[in-house]
Amino acid sequence: MRTVILTALLAFISMTSWAQKQIVWENPSAFMGSYISEFKINKVELKQTETVLHITANYQPHSWIRFAKNSYLQTPDGRKYTITSGLKTNEQETDLTPDSLFWMPESGTANLALHFQPVPLDTKKMDFLESEAEQDFKFWNICDGKTKEKLVLPADWQNVEYAKDETLPAAKIHKGVATIKVKMLGYKPAMKMSFYVGGFTPLGTAERVNKAVPFADDGTVEIKIPLWLTRQVNVGVEGLAYSELLIAPDQEVNILMKVTTDNKPFVAFKGYMAKTNMDMTKVKDTFGELLSDFAIYPKVKDCKTKEERLKSLQDIFEQRVNTIKKTEFTTAAKDLICMAAEEDYVKWTRHFVFNYSQFFVDDDGEIWMTQRNLSENMEKNKDMLTLTEEEQAYSWKYLNEPTSPCSQVFWETSIAAYDKQAVVKNPYNNELRCVQDVIKGDNEGLTNVLLATLKNEDCKNIVREYQAEQKRLAEELASxxxxxxxxxxxxxxxxxxxxxxxxxxxxxxxxxxxxxxxxxxxxxxxxxxxxxxxxxxxxxxxxxxxxxxxxxxxxxxxxxxxxxxxxxxxxxxxxxxxxxxxxxxxxxxxxxxxxxxxxxxxxxxxxxxxxxxxxxxxxx
The missing domain is CATH 3.40.30.10 (Glutaredoxin)
Structure with a gap:
């Protein structure tokens, strides 16, 4: 009898303990996708009776958000656990009714608690979805921030070897198609991600490339871009990260990515300039704020004279270049980054007032950038760094080399405006730029003058092909x-x-x-x-x-x-x-x-x- 009572007592204690048991994930990890700046999951409570997501929402004051009454949590086995309420759990939180409009307070910040049917206590990962509709809220891979999941690489991506070094190719016209192939690990069709490539205008066209191509259900995407030259382009996925990489006519770039919360989604590269492209994904982590304009402003802010400001900018440029050259990046990656640093240096020294006048320091000592009151600020700062015509002259160290047209900043900078010998030093680069000026054709008289200056037959052929295509389009539209x-x-x-x-x-x-x-x-x-x-x-x-x-x-x-x-x-x-x-x-x-x-x-x-x-x- 005593044994039976003891057994029953132990069972009761065990049941009571289990009923009271709960798992808490403090500051859990989650992939918020395009909502990364609007929402943060602060805590997840896994209880025997319910699962609670504690969320901070940041939206424009007096705007509204809404969580659908059919919202649910989904575990890796595909089971769904529907929302039950939005009742607050403490005084810092605010009640929310599913399917009703929740109006954001004056602060633009609201702490919310979303209650769901209980997921199993041994759950390691889950997703939150309103539905699979594209516009609905979705938070992916919610898990304990301490969880370290081992990344399993596909067989064809194991043991990827990179070249010891790579150099930029000298600009040479070659008509072809660049191919970018991407594989996204951890992708789910309901994520409805797109891979972006753009930020540049290819030689031989007036159309700026800005493509966002949806991933297939298997997490792959392929993009083809007609090109005449090797070019630096911007790529990435919203909510994950963006990077610069190199593509070239008739060359293929293969990218392995992963769905992650650490802003490091690029796993590996294969194909064209693979090591350089991998290095370019590490620029932000390697240099931090060193390459940012936010690093320049505080150093020149306290300078008293024009000479001090100019010296400070020269020192910053030299520091950047020296730091870049000390990295283990490829020669190609270093050259691209040095070109951007040189463009930044010339931009600040030759247009100091415009750049400086966009910054200010708030009462808390934080630096901000805005174009509000820009004209007034420029007038106030107009004498801070004015260069004479002789001082304006500049001889490019990186941006007028045979390899420079690979870089995006080459096409965004008026090379000859600062260096009067630029055309003599590298006439081929000037021919390439003339091609784009002819194609833009804003001024018919100037266009004809530029066209007459072209000497390189390949450059002329690009213009002829462009003009023939425009004529064909015009005839088609005329009908x-x-x-x-x-x-x-x-x-x-x-x-x-x-x-x-x-x-x-x-x-x-x-x-x-x-x-x-x-x-x-x-x-x-x-x-x-x-x-x-x-x-x-x-x-x-x-x-x-x-x-x-x-x-x-x-x-x-x-x-x-x-x-x-x-x-x-x-x-x-x-x-x-x-x-x-x-x-x-x-x-x-x-x-x-x-x-x-x-x-x-x-x-x-x-x-x-x-x-x-x-x-x-x-x-x-």
Whole structure:
């Protein structure tokens, strides 16, 4: 009998102990994706009765967020544990009701507690999802911050060997296609990640590359980019990290990445310039703030004279170069970083007032950068570092070498503006830059002069090929009734708007002035798309107006998905219309009634309801 009682007592104690047991993850690790700056999971409590996520939300004051009532935690075995409440657990937290709008306080910060059905206490990792819809909140790989998970490499990525050194190739024109292949470890289809590549304009085109290509369900992505030269490009994944790497015509770059929370997602590289590309992912960790403008400002802030400021900037440049050269990076990586450092040095010494005037120190001693009151600050600081014409002259050490066109800063810097001997020192580099100036073609007279200066036959061929493609596009567009490309070029700027409106007499007209590179413009198109379907068959015409700042090939491709009439105007015509609307930016919209009277104008997308109301007023 005594044995039975003792056994029952021990069982009861064990059950009571288990019922009270809970696991706490303090400052857990989690991949927040695009919400990395908006949310932080401070603590996770795994209890026998429930699982609680303690979250800090940072959003604009008086804006709202909402967690759907169908939100859930998901464990690696695929099981889901739904949300039960958003009740606060202490006085620092605020109650939240799932599926209801939660309005952010004046501070822009709110501490919340999300309660879920209990996950097993031995759970090591979980995900939080509102749903698998792209716009819904998702926090991935939530786990104890102390957990160290071993990375398992695919068989073809084990024992990757790198070259001992690599050097940048001298610029040489070679037409081909660069290939980037990426494998993301730990990828889940619901993550809906995209791999970005861009930040540069390839030689032979006016179109800046900015591509975001979705990963396939198996965590792979492949991107192909036509090129004439080896180029430095920016790549990365939102919420993980970005880096610079080198790509080249007919060369392949293979990248192994991982979903991680430590801002170090690049695991390994293979293929073209693999060691250099791996080194470039380590720049931030290796140099910290040394290469940042935030490291320059505090050193020049307390200088009293022009001479002191100039000496300080020279010292910073030398320190950067010396530090770069001491690393174990490849020669190619060191050269790229030195080019960027030299561009920064020239930028600060030749345009000191502009750069310096963007910084300030707050009451807490923190350094900030802003363009607010920039004109006033520049006027106040105008005499801080003014160089004579003789002092302005500069002889490039890194940015006018045969290998320099590999670097992005080479294409962003006016090499000959500072070094009057630059063209003589490296005429081929100048020819390459002339190709881009000809293709941009902002000034027809200057374009013809530049074209006449080209001596290299390969450079001439790039221009000829570009011009032939533009001619082909123009002929193709000329045959389309709803597209007006070069059809109105002979109309005087002061008559162009009325000429367009005359085409639609008796109709309501909504004019949308935009450009292919304008994010808000494109966002407005997407928001309006369903509404335009509702208006099908009604007495309204959508008119889209752009200018040569929109690359022709990109414009031609984009307008296929924008229902309406499209006008590609000359720069003068386009600017006249913007001035007529007193507009200094895009998108700019205007609405005209059936009599041709303007009834509405706005700069920037005002929200779909505004447009609906304004159109309904004039639509009969």
């Amino acid at each position: 389309k009734e709803s597209v007006f490309f070069q059809k109105l070029d002979d109309v005087a700027p002061e008559n162009i708007l009325q000429t367009i409106l005359n085409k639609y007499k008796g109709k309501v007209v909504l004019i949308d002035i935009w450009a292919t590179w304008c994010g808000p413009c494109k966002a407005g198109h997407q928001v309006m798309k369903p509404w335009k379907q509702e208006l099908k068959g009604k007495n309204i015409q959508f008119v889209y107006i752009t200018s040569p700042t929109s690359p022709l090939a990109t414009w031609q491709e984009m307008i296929k998905d924008i229902d309406g009439d499209h006008f590609y105007l000359t720069k003068e015509q386009y600017n006249y219309i913007l001035n007529h609307y007193d507009s200094d930016g895009i998108p700019t919209y205007a609405i005209y009634d059936t009599e041709g009277n303007r009834t509405f104008k706005t700069i920037g997308f005002s929200g779909l309801d505004v447009f609906k109301n304004e159109v309904n007023k004039v639509l009969k």
